[in-house]
Amino acid sequence: MQTERGRIIVQLIPQFVRLSKRGMAGWTVLIGSVIVVAVVGMTLLAPWIAPHNPIAINVGPIMAAPSSEFPLGTNHLGQDMLSRVIWGGSMVLQVALISVAMCVAVGVPIGLLASYAGGNTDKGTSLVMDSIYAFPGLVLAIAIAAMLGRGVLNMSLAIAVVYVPSYYRIVRSQVLTIKELSYVEAARALGAKSRSIILRYVMPNVVPSVVSVATINFADAILTAAGLTFVGLGLSVAVPDWGWDLTYGRQLLPAGAWWVIAFPGLMIVLLALGFTLIGEGLSELWSPRLEQ
Amino acid sequence: MSLRSYVIARVLLTIPMLLLLLTLVFLITRVLPGDPVLLHFEKQAKPEAVEEFRQRLGLDKSLPEQYVDYLTGVLRGDLGKSMQDFSPVAQQIFSAFPATLELAIFGMIIAVVLGIFLGVRSSRSYNTGEDHVIRTFGIATYAIPVFFLGMVLQLVFSIQLHWFPSGGRIYPGSEPLGLNLGGFHLATGLYTVDSLLEGNLSKFVQALRYLFLPSFALGLVLCGIFIRLTRTSMLETLRLDFVTAARARGLKERTVVYTYALRNAFLPILTMMGLQFAALLAGAILTETTFSWPGLGRYLVDRIAFRDYTAIQGAVVFFGLLVALVSLMVDILYAYLDPRIRL
Numbered sequence: 001m002q003t004e005r006g007r008i009i010v011q012l013i014p015q016f017v018r019l020s021k022r023g024m025a026g027w028t029v030l031i032g033s034v035i036v037v038a039v040v041g042m043t044l045l046a047p048w049i050a051p052h053n054p055i056a057i058n059v060g061p062i063m064a065a066p067s068s069e070f071p072l073g074t075n076h077l078g079q080d081m082l083s084r085v086i087w088g089g090s091m092v093l094q095v096a097l098i099s100v101a102m103c104v105a106v107g108v109p110i111g112l113l114a115s116y117a118g119g120n121t122d123k124g125t126s127l128v129m130d131s132i133y134a135f136p137g138l139v140l141a142i143a144i145a146a147m148l149g150r151g152v153l154n155m156s157l158a159i160a161v162v163y164v165p166s167y168y169r170i171v172r173s174q175v176l177t178i179k180e181l182s183y184v185e186a187a188r189a190l191g192a193k194s195r196s197i198i199l200r201y202v203m204p205n206v207v208p209s210v211v212s213v214a215t216i217n218f219a220d221a222i223l224t225a226a227g228l229t230f231v232g233l234g235l236s237v238a239v240p241d242w243g244w245d246l247t248y249g250r251q252l253l254p255a256g257a258w259w260v261i262a263f264p265g266l267m268i269v270l271l272a273l274g275f276t277l278i279g280e281g282l283s284e285l286w287s288p289r290l291e292q
Numbered sequence: 293m294s295l296r297s298y299v300i301a302r303v304l305l306t307i308p309m310l311l312l313l314l315t316l317v318f319l320i321t322r323v324l325p326g327d328p329v330l331l332h333f334e335k336q337a338k339p340e341a342v343e344e345f346r347q348r349l350g351l352d353k354s355l356p357e358q359y360v361d362y363l364t365g366v367l368r369g370d371l372g373k374s375m376q377d378f379s380p381v382a383q384q385i386f387s388a389f390p391a392t393l394e395l396a397i398f399g400m401i402i403a404v405v406l407g408i409f410l411g412v413r414s415s416r417s418y419n420t421g422e423d424h425v426i427r428t429f430g431i432a433t434y435a436i437p438v439f440f441l442g443m444v445l446q447l448v449f450s451i452q453l454h455w456f457p458s459g460g461r462i463y464p465g466s467e468p469l470g471l472n473l474g475g476f477h478l479a480t481g482l483y484t485v486d487s488l489l490e491g492n493l494s495k496f497v498q499a500l501r502y503l504f505l506p507s508f509a510l511g512l513v514l515c516g517i518f519i520r521l522t523r524t525s526m527l528e529t530l531r532l533d534f535v536t537a538a539r540a541r542g543l544k545e546r547t548v549v550y551t552y553a554l555r556n557a558f559l560p561i562l563t564m565m566g567l568q569f570a571a572l573l574a575g576a577i578l579t580e581t582t583f584s585w586p587g588l589g590r591y592l593v594d595r596i597a598f599r600d601y602t603a604i605q606g607a608v609v610f611f612g613l614l615v616a617l618v619s620l621m622v623d624i625l626y627a628y629l630d631p632r633i634r635l
Contacts, residue, residue, distance in 0.1 A: 024424075131312040134619060136611050138574035139592075143317065143608045146596055147324045149331070219435060226437050227578055231593045246440060250582065254458070258447050265440035272435035280431055 025284035032215075032277030039271045043089040052080040054087040054240040063257050073259035075245070076252055085263045087240040089271065095156050096221040100214050102160035107167025108210055112198055115172040116179060126172070133165035137220075138227055145233040152235060155228060159221050170213050174206045208286045215279035219272040226268050242268050298627050306620050311363075313612045318362055321605040322355060328601035332375050349373055349602060366613075371606030376598050381606035385588060389610075390481025391461060392587035395510065395579065396572050397482075398503055400565060402511025407518020408561070412549060414519065415526035426519060433516035438575045442509040442582035449505060456505045459584035468495045506583040510575045514568060521564050525557035559630055566622025570615045 019026040042049070052059045058078040066073045072081035114125035132140070141158040148154035178184060184201050192200075228234060229243030237244060242264035249261035321328060329346055337345075346352040349372070350361055365372060371381040414426040450458035461483060462468075468486035470479025479486050484503065487495035529535060530553055538548045577589030584590070588607060595603040 127308060128312060131309045131316065134309065134570070134615060135313060135316075136570040136573045136615055138577060139608050139611045140320075142577075142592065142596070143320050143604060144324070146601070146604055147320055147328070147331075223435070223437050227439070227574075230437075230439050230578060231581060232596050246437075246443070250439075250443060253443060253447055253451060256447075256451060261440070261443050261447075265437070265443070268437055268440065269432075269435050272437075273432060276431055276435050 022285060025281045028277045028281030029285065030281075032274045032279075032281060035270055035274030036278065039089060039267070039274065040093065042086055043093055046087045046090065050083040050086040052083040054079065054083040055238060059083075063252065063255065063260070065257075066259050072263045073257070075248070075257075075260050081245075081259060081263055084240045084245060085242070085267055088242040088245060088264055089267065091152065091235050091239055091241045092222055092225050092243065092268070092271070094152055095159065095225045096218050098153065098156035099159040099163070099221045100217050102156060103163045103167055103217060104210065104214060106160070107164040108171055108206070110164075111168040111171030112175060112202065112206070114168075115175040116194065116198055116202065122172075125168070129165040129168045132161065133169065135162075137162040138224060141224055141228060142231060142233065145228050150233075150235055155225060155233075155235065158228070159224050162224070163217050163220065166213055166217065167210060170209045171206050174209055175202055178202050178205050208282070212279050212283040212286065215275050215282060219275035219279065222268060222272045222275070295628060299624055302620060302623055302627075306616060310613070310616055313616065314363060314366060314609065315359075317605060317608050317612065318359055321601060321608075322358060328375075332599045332601060334599070345375075348378060349375065366609060371609060372602045374595075374603045375600040376595070376603065381603050382610075384591065384603070385607060385610050387481075388586065388588045388591045390587075391585060392573075392576050392580065392589060394482040394484065394503065395507055395585060395587060396569075396576050398507035399510030399514065399575065399579075400568075400572055402507055403514035403568075404518055404561065404565065406511060407515040408522050408554070408557075410515070411519040411522025411557075412526055412554065414523045415530065416549065418527060427523070430516040430519040433513055436513055437578070438509055438513040439578040439582045441513060442506065442579055445505050445509055446582065457502050458505075459582075461502050461586055462495070462499055466495060466498065468492060468499065506579045506585055509582070510572070510579050513575055514571060517564060517568060518561065521560055522554075522557050525560055526553055529553045529556045559626065562629070563622060563626055566619055566626075569618045569622075573611055573615065 019030045046054075056079065059080045060070050060074040060078055062074065062078045063076055064070055064074045070080055070082065072085060074080055075084075110125060110129075114122050141162050144158035144161055145155055148158065179202065184197060187197055187201055226243040226246065229241065230247050232247075234243055234247070235241060245264035246261050246268075249257070249264070252260050329342060329349075329351055333342060333345075343352065351358065353361070362372070369382055371385065373379065374381050374384065410426050410429070414423045414430075417423045446458050449455045457463075468479075468483050468490050470477065470486040471489040478489060480489075483499035484496060487493075487499050526549075530549075535548060535553055538552050539545075543552075573589075576587065577592060579585065580587045580589035581593050588610070592604065592607045595607065
């Protein structure tokens with residue numbers, strides 16, 4: 001089975017083509033991808049499809065329930081909720097994308113190098129990573145975001161620090177198995193340098209796990225970003241954002257204005273669900289253990 | 293390895309982890325760009341006032357000195373002084389903690405009970421419609437922000453239906469007193485326990501009504517992982533010979549499933565409860581804000597609004613220590629229950 005996995009990269013593309021023929025897991029990935037593509041598409045097309053300016057106030061009446069003119073209602077500033085929902089994903093998506101990129105860029109190389117090197121390097125790195133991993137993620141992100149201040153990059157960094165250990169751990173566990181395999185040993189015996197062994201033999205094997213961790217990480221980053229906004233560490237109020245709409249909407253709840261929280265909240269759920277479905281499906285497709 | 297040497301080894305391993313954790317928090321709050329004192333004043337104070345402020349908090353010393361102060365402080369249970377009113381942060385945290393603990397305990401109970409129940413159902417109807425619905429529900433719980441779910445529950449069950457109060461811990465003024473016997477006083481800070489100690493049933497019911505929505509929101513968001521764990525574990529166990537044997541002896545299906553097979557899932561569930569403790573605390577922070585629950589999460593969020601960086605640091609350290617302690621306890625309990633771990 002393990003030698004099979006060496007060729008898994010080549011197998012990736014046909015797997016995506018025939019997803020609907022791969023049972024429940026394939027459908028899960030397919031549905032998740034459709035959701036994510038739809039939400040990302042909506043966000044990218046926002047300037048053209050949003051009926052109103054999302055930050056213009058008094059576009060309509062104050063706190064109006066959904067109607068034909070304002071399908072998702074208006075908030076306490078008379079802003080059009082439909083336009084805010086259409087625009088509201090841009091910041092969250094940027095933060096999630098940047099933080100996942102940071103995590104992969106830091107976690108994967110550290111995992112590869114430290115666990116390939118073994119010995120004290122591995123022990124030391126693992127201890128640091130385990131300490132971060134054990135820390136309640138949101139609390140750590142709150143501490144970092146509070147110190148760094150507002151900004152897309154700062155928020156992404158706060159989230160990235162929390163998730164680096166997840167990549168480190170998955171890469172490490174794979175490398176520990178792979179580096180004992182006979183074809184890696186053979187390459188070493190033939191005089192291949194450590195660098196080329198890591199890049200050519202080890203790295204391709206960890207790609208599937210990294211991809212499925214990254215999709216789950218996307219979902220987590222979206223939820224953490226919304227959580228940070230909710231505790232008061234969000235980005236500028238001037239930018240339409242689902243997290244902010246939820247945070248402000250909380251004060252409008254006693255008045256029964258359900259539409260102010262319902263739609264932004266559902267968008268967060270939908271986007272996070274899309275990524276979760278992809279991640280769940282992929283790890284099932286790629287994990288032989290669950291095929292039984 | 294005997295249990296005793298396992299415990300010693302595990303405790304010794306915790307020490308460098310704690311030290312790293314404390315150092316990490318110190319690095320974040322003192323070394324990362326952004327001077328907490330200047331951030332607190334938002335650059336709107338006279339330099340002399342800022343200097344005096346620094347001195348009162350001990351932030352005028354060199355970084356290594358501050359680091360030593362900080363570590364020895366934590367050892368003594370001192371988490372520094374609040375930037376807001378110079379009162380000890382540790383004291384504020386300890387008074388807010390029981391509320392969080394109560395919410396966390398009930399949230400965990402709901403998550404585990406719901407997770408086991410749905411997980412068992414899902415495994416018994418393997419690959420049928422019911423199984424797919426339960427699994428999809430489990431995955432969906434990962435994607436719901438707990439504060440959004442909390443607001444939806446609030447909207448439906450308290451604002452629309454008036455079944456439950458929308459926030460707070462108890463009707464103001466009716467906080468339970470705990471046990472008072474002559475000069476002896478015992479109060480846990482957990483309102484459900486204290487009201488029983490006081491012997492006041494109406495307060496107990498009231499405390500439960502306030503507790504229900506927030507802990508249900510928290511439990512619902514966390515139950516997904518327990519559904520999956522129970523399902524996987526049951527699917528493996530239900531195939532084993534002893535289950536077939538139990539059925540062959542004519543035992544009721546309910547007995548076979550809940551008494552025989554579920555017992556095997558007990559250890560993984562216990563471990564998962566420990567692992568989920570960090571997620572539980574994170575969820576509690578957000579849930580408390582939604583329901584105006586006066587616990588640690590709310591304390592942290594209030595302090596963020598006041599830019600009280602010493603208090604934020606104290607709360608973060610407390611959360612970290614708590615999680616480390618719980619995972620240590622779970623590991624030891626696990627080793628006690630399952631001798632294979634100690635090998």
